[in-house]
Amino acid sequence: MTVKKLKEAVRNLSPQERILFVQYVLDTVAQDTVVENSGDALSDEWKEELNKRSASYKRGEAKTITWEEAKVKLIRNNS
Numbered sequence: 001m002t003v004k005k006l007k008e009a010v011r012n013l014s015p016q017e018r019i020l021f022v023q024y025v026l027d028t029v030a031q032d033t034v035v036e037n038s039g040d041a042l043s044d045e046w047k048e049e050l051n052k053r054s055a056s057y058k059r060g061e062a063k064t065i066t067w068e069e070a071k072v073k074l075i076r077n078n079s
Contacts, residue, residue, distance in 0.1 A: 023054070
């Protein structure tokens with residue numbers, strides 16, 4: 001699949017599906033870049049926290065904000 005076709009396919013996903021897709025992509029990057037015993041690997045505590053937050057999101061319990069809200073916060077906090 002070409003990048004152009006992939007972009008078109010992703011554009012047709014629902015917002016939640018796009019978030020899950022991004023999470024998947026980031027997970028694959030993390031898996032590909034972690035080097036055994038390099039100190040860059042996530043600790044078990046961080047892995048547990050990420051799993052807990054991911055499960056909370058999937059159950060619809062996590063409080064989320066839109067990209068626009070996040071962008072406004074970032075701009076406000078970095079101005």
